[in-house]
Amino acid sequence: MAETNAVQPVSLDPSRRRRLAEFWFYFSENRGAVLGFWLFVLLVIVALLAPVIAPHLPNAQYRDAVLVPPFWEEGGSAVFPLGTDPVGRDMLSRLLYGAQYSLFIGVVVTTIALLGGIFIGVIAGYFGGWIDTVIMRIMDVILAFPSLLLALVLVAVLGPGLTNAMIAIALVLQPHFVRLTRAAVMTEKGREYVTAARVAGAGPMRLMFRTILPNTMAPLIVQATLSFSSAILDAAALGFLGMGAQPPTPEWGTMLAEAREFILRAWWVVTFPGIAILITVLAINLVGDGLRDALDPKLKRS
Amino acid sequence: MTAVLEARNLVRDYHVGGGLFAKPRTVHAVKGVSFSVEKGRTLAIVGESGCGKSTLARIVTLIDPATAGELFIEGQKVDIAKDKLTPEMRQKVQIIFQNPYGSLNPRQKIGDVLGEPLLINTDMPASERRDRAMAMLKKVGLAEEHFARYPHMFSGGQRQRIAIARALMLNPSLLVLDEPVSALDLSVQAQVLNLLADLQDEFQLTYVFISHDLSVVRYIADEVMVMYFGEAVEYGPRDEVFANPKHDYTKTLFAATPRADVASIKARLARKAAA
Amino acid sequence: MPLLEIENLVVEFATAAGQFRAVDGVSLSVEPREVLAIVGESGSGKSVSMLAVMGLLPWSAKVTADRMEFDGVDLMTLTPAERRKMVGKDMAMIFQEPMASLNPCFTVGFQIEEVLAVHMGMSRAERRARAIELLDLVGIPDPADRLSSFPHQMSGGQCQRVMIAIAIACNPKLLIADEPTTALDVTIQKQILDLLVSLQEKYGMGLIMITHNMGVVAETADRVIVQYKGRKMEEADVLSLFENPKSNYTRALLSALPDNATGDRLPTISDYLVDEQPAAGAAS
Numbered sequence: 049m050a051e052t053n054a055v056q057p058v059s060l061d062p063s064r065r066r067r068l069a070e071f072w073f074y075f076s077e078n079r080g081a082v083l084g085f086w087l088f089v090l091l092v093i094v095a096l097l098a099p100v101i102a103p104h105l106p107n108a109q110y111r112d113a114v115l116v117p118p119f120w121e122e123g124g125s126a127v128f129p130l131g132t133d134p135v136g137r138d139m140l141s142r143l144l145y146g147a148q149y150s151l152f153i154g155v156v157v158t159t160i161a162l163l164g165g166i167f168i169g170v171i172a173g174y175f176g177g178w179i180d181t182v183i184m185r186i187m188d189v190i191l192a193f194p195s196l197l198l199a200l201v202l203v204a205v206l207g208p209g210l211t212n213a214m215i216a217i218a219l220v221l222q223p224h225f226v227r228l229t230r231a232a233v234m235t236e237k238g239r240e241y242v243t244a245a246r247v248a249g250a251g252p253m254r255l256m257f258r259t260i261l262p263n264t265m266a267p268l269i270v271q272a273t274l275s276f277s278s279a280i281l282d283a284a285a286l287g288f289l290g291m292g293a294q295p296p297t298p299e300w301g302t303m304l305a306e307a308r309e310f311i312l313r314a315w316w317v318v319t320f321p322g323i324a325i326l327i328t329v330l331a332i333n334l335v336g337d338g339l340r341d342a343l344d345p346k347l348k349r350s
Numbered sequence: 351m352t353a354v355l356e357a358r359n360l361v362r363d364y365h366v367g368g369g370l371f372a373k374p375r376t377v378h379a380v381k382g383v384s385f386s387v388e389k390g391r392t393l394a395i396v397g398e399s400g401c402g403k404s405t406l407a408r409i410v411t412l413i414d415p416a417t418a419g420e421l422f423i424e425g426q427k428v429d430i431a432k433d434k435l436t437p438e439m440r441q442k443v444q445i446i447f448q449n450p451y452g453s454l455n456p457r458q459k460i461g462d463v464l465g466e467p468l469l470i471n472t473d474m475p476a477s478e479r480r481d482r483a484m485a486m487l488k489k490v491g492l493a494e495e496h497f498a499r500y501p502h503m504f505s506g507g508q509r510q511r512i513a514i515a516r517a518l519m520l521n522p523s524l525l526v527l528d529e530p531v532s533a534l535d536l537s538v539q540a541q542v543l544n545l546l547a548d549l550q551d552e553f554q555l556t557y558v559f560i561s562h563d564l565s566v567v568r569y570i571a572d573e574v575m576v577m578y579f580g581e582a583v584e585y586g587p588r589d590e591v592f593a594n595p596k597h598d599y600t601k602t603l604f605a606a607t608p609r610a611d612v613a614s615i616k617a618r619l620a621r622k623a624a625a
Numbered sequence: 626m627p628l629l630e631i632e633n634l635v636v637e638f639a640t641a642a643g644q645f646r647a648v649d650g651v652s653l654s655v656e657p658r659e660v661l662a663i664v665g666e667s668g669s670g671k672s673v674s675m676l677a678v679m680g681l682l683p684w685s686a687k688v689t690a691d692r693m694e695f696d697g698v699d700l701m702t703l704t705p706a707e708r709r710k711m712v713g714k715d716m717a718m719i720f721q722e723p724m725a726s727l728n729p730c731f732t733v734g735f736q737i738e739e740v741l742a743v744h745m746g747m748s749r750a751e752r753r754a755r756a757i758e759l760l761d762l763v764g765i766p767d768p769a770d771r772l773s774s775f776p777h778q779m780s781g782g783q784c785q786r787v788m789i790a791i792a793i794a795c796n797p798k799l800l801i802a803d804e805p806t807t808a809l810d811v812t813i814q815k816q817i818l819d820l821l822v823s824l825q826e827k828y829g830m831g832l833i834m835i836t837h838n839m840g841v842v843a844e845t846a847d848r849v850i851v852q853y854k855g856r857k858m859e860e861a862d863v864l865s866l867f868e869n870p871k872s873n874y875t876r877a878l879l880s881a882l883p884d885n886a887t888g889d890r891l892p893t894i895s896d897y898l899v900d901e902q903p904a905a906g907a908a909s
Contacts, residue, residue, distance in 0.1 A: 240453040244516065247411060248467040249440045262457040398810035535666035536837065540881040540891035547890060562811060565840075569883035569891070606815035608840025610882055612867050615843050619864060625826075 074342035081338020087331035095147040102141035103129070106298040110136040115314045131316045133307060139316060142298035143324050149299040150280050150328055153214055157279035160218035162272050165225020166261070172226065173233030174256045184230070187223040195220045196285055203291040210283075210299070213292040217282045221275045228271055232264030266340050273336025277329035284325060300325050352425055353386040354524050354556040355393075355410065360384070360419035362405050379405040381580040382419065387573070389523070390550065392557040394571035394588075396564065396603070402580040403560050407528045410558055411445040424523060437471050444517035448529035450509035454501035460487070460512055461497040467519040483519065490515040490545060507538035511545065518549065526558045531566060543570060564607045568592055576600050627654040628799055628831040629678065632692035636670070636677050639685050647673045647686075649855040655799065655831045660822070662834045662846035662863070664878070670855035671835050675801050679718055680708050696798055714744040717792035721804040723784035727776040733760075733787050734772030740794045759790040764820060782813035786820065793824060799831040800824075806841065818845055839882055843867060851875050 076082050094101070104110075116132045117124045118139075124131065130139040172183040190198065202216035203209075236242060237260060245259045284301020286292030288308075293299035295306060300321040307317035362380040380402040387393040397403045408414040409421065415431035422428070423442055428435075447453040454463060464483035468474050474482075487497060490511040501509060510530060517525055527546070531539040543566065549555060561567050567574060567588075574591040576584035576599065583597040595601050636648040648670040655661045665671040677688045678700065693700040695716060700708070720726045728736060737756040741747050747755065753772070760768035763786040776784055785805060792800055802821060806814035822845055825832040834845055842849055842863065849866045851859040851874065859872040870876045879885060880892045 240447040240449060241455040243413060244445070244447065244453050244513070245455070245466065247413065247440070247443075247445050248516070248520070249437055249470045250466070251470075254470070259455060263455065398812065536839070536878055536881045537666065540883075543883070544890045564811070565883045569886050602812055606812040608814070608818075608838065608844045610839040610843040610867065610879075610884060612864070615864050615867055618844065 084334025169229025397577035
């Protein structure tokens with residue numbers, strides 16, 4: 049025992065690197081998660097490097113090359129590897145730039161919904177009583193609307209555009225976080241370690257955000273990844289309805305919308321944006337599963 | 351010698367129901383209980399489920415207020431329903447719970463579990479907090495390498511040791527032990543009881559030991575109080591209570607406790623053979 | 626002929642960390658009309674071995690034994706259907722948490738009659754009469770009224786009585802009680818233990834009492850098996866076990882009882898197990 053201490057003095061303040069290594073160890077036990085993680089990393093790289101790797105500008109129209117099929121089809125050319133859309137823009141370039149929008153939407157919407165939802169949910173769950181009742185009834189009202197309809201109404205009030213669409217989607221997604229947080233806080237609040245922290249002198253703020261909150265993160269992380277993907281989907285839907293990102297923005301949902309009359313004639317104009325959305329959503333959901341496994345010590349085996 | 355803890359006529363009522371249709375009902379969980387414990391002594395509170403002993407523990411630990419009655423800790427009157435609890439008072443009483451799996455925050459490393467009380471209540475620098483936590487860890491029989499581990503890596507007995515260490519970080523004078531060994535195996539129970547006895551000797555701790563297990567109570571207690579439906583039906587020095595129980599319930603309780611000695615086995619086998 | 630005879634029972638669980646051997650070569654036998662206690666701490670494999678006998682282990686468990694016979698029938702070769710016919714009829718079990726063992730959605734009467742319908746094929750009227758008789762037998766007042774009670778309307782002790790009624794409904798030859806009183810108060814524990822022993826004597830059942838409580842052993846058992854980490858440490862009749870324990874582990878268990886405290890500190894297991902450490906280490 050003395051020997052092990054000599055070799056590796058217990059790191060009292062575990063360095064960031066060690067914690068990361070520990071996290072990666074548990075995370076990498078889930079192969080799907082690792083696959084999802086690399087896909088996601090790839091997506092981020094693509095989004096960041098889009099201006100460098102895209103063969104064309106996203107909005108450059110080549111009027112003599114309208115609806116060119118992908119290069120392996122008859123009539124395709126290597127100039128437009130994934131073909132062109134009805135106004136002659138390069139599909140590949142638009143998809144690459146679209147990744148930027150999708151990630152941006154996912155990150156912003158999820159962050160707003162998560163932070164707001166956690167804050168409101170912790171307050172409701174911890175204090176209970178009339179505060180809880182008021183908060184939860186408001187959330188029930190929001191949940192009672194079909195989510196897309198509510199987002200549409202909000203966008204109609206705020207005015208169409210990507211920013212307003214993101215705010216609207218965040219507002220619509222937020223009650224899910226509130227409910228999850230509240231339920232988890234209420235369960236954890238009664239646990240003895242919370243009482244023990246109270247007896248140690250911890251005040252309400254510390255109890256809420258330092259003691260209880262970290263123990264409610266597992267379901268929230270899963271919900272956050274789901275929201276990330278549904279934010280992308282909702283934004284696409286709003287774009288499709290003309291209320292989100294406005295053309296000619298190369299947002300995947302807007303691209304789908306623009307292409308819907310050509311589904312039968314040119315399969316590639318809808319298939320590639322669809323696949324892009326599918327892969328992104330799938331990758332994020334896989335990562336979510338892995339995160340849950342890695343972050344929840346109750347599931348750890350040692 | 352002054353009493354570290356004195357309770358006069360503690361009462362605790364709960365209001366239950368009172369929904370849309372149900373009439374609110376009042377449950378008397380504790381009905382006027384008085385006792386006192388002197389420094390370095392152990393008072394055992396015995397009773398079955400629902401007798402109010404855990405409610406009493408929460409009152410004494412200053413978690414919940416009493417509905418009526420007076421509570422003195424080291425001679426100072428405390429009423430958390432009226433006044434805000436001072437940090438000094440908070441540090442004097444600590445509690446250890448029954449379930450060692452629920453009483454440690456699963457997301458806190460052991461070092462942080464032990465350091466937290468100091469972080470909240472003192473402005474000690476981090477290095478000193480660490481040294482103190484480390485010293486306490488060793489005192490309860492764990493080792494340095496346990497410092498950076500999470501609670502789920504420990505057995506029930508080890509977790510109970512950690513809970514004890516956490517309770518002692520603030521140098522309390524009174525320790526409330528709510529069934530601290532009933533979730534543990536027999537052999538581990540013995541170790542934890544020994545540890546509690548050692549710590550009591552070393553720090554002159556005062557214990558309020560809540561239990562349903564009479565054999566443990568007989569081993570550890572100086573005074574014994576038996577509770578039945580919120581009332582203290584028996585209260586006195588251990589030997590007196592065990593030798594000469596006055597209340598009928600106490601007698602029933604003693605008679606119902608299984609005996610694991612050779613004489614009673616012989617008696618039982620003889621009865622069986624005769625039947 | 627013994628009622629239940631097990632030789633060299635091994636139960637292994639496939640876990641993420643590899644094979645875990647919960648029961649390691651345990652042999653035991655129960656005679657008719659005998660009370661056998663299996664004592665051990667958590668992780669001693671005492672419950673697992675009996676669940677193996679009942680065929681109630683999850684699929685991840687691998688059960689092997691040289692012999693596992695109940696009432697002359699080889700349990701290892703039974704089909705699942707044949708086994709189901711036997712479990713609950715000739716061989717019954719009660720568990721630690723009475724509240725959790727009863728289905729909260731159905732009345733007590735329904736749950737007793739269910740067993741009778743499955744195993745005895747009685748008519749509705751017969752079932753009802755038998756259910757009332759059983760509740761009376763286990764000491765529940767107003768049995769006819771209580772048939773329509775739901776489990777949450779009863780106390781823990783009463784629920785355990787109902788569990789016992791269900792277990793003995795088909796006159797089993799063997800009753801396995803897995804920590805039947807651990808979740809109950811001392812005074813209720815006494816009543817339940819008395820009830821179990823009196824029923825056992827009245828109907829001449831074999832009774833296996835799984836417990837960690839030496840007091841319960843002393844109050845009920847004829848013969849005792851002490852288990853530790855999946856292995857049998859000692860087997861003796863109850864008096865000689867307490868009077869003259871042969872294995873160090875048993876001695877340690879007995880001396881760790883606060884009743885037997887001599888000094889102001891209790892001896893702990895490690896004080897005794899020093900010489901048995903290698904064996905214990907090999908088992909884990």
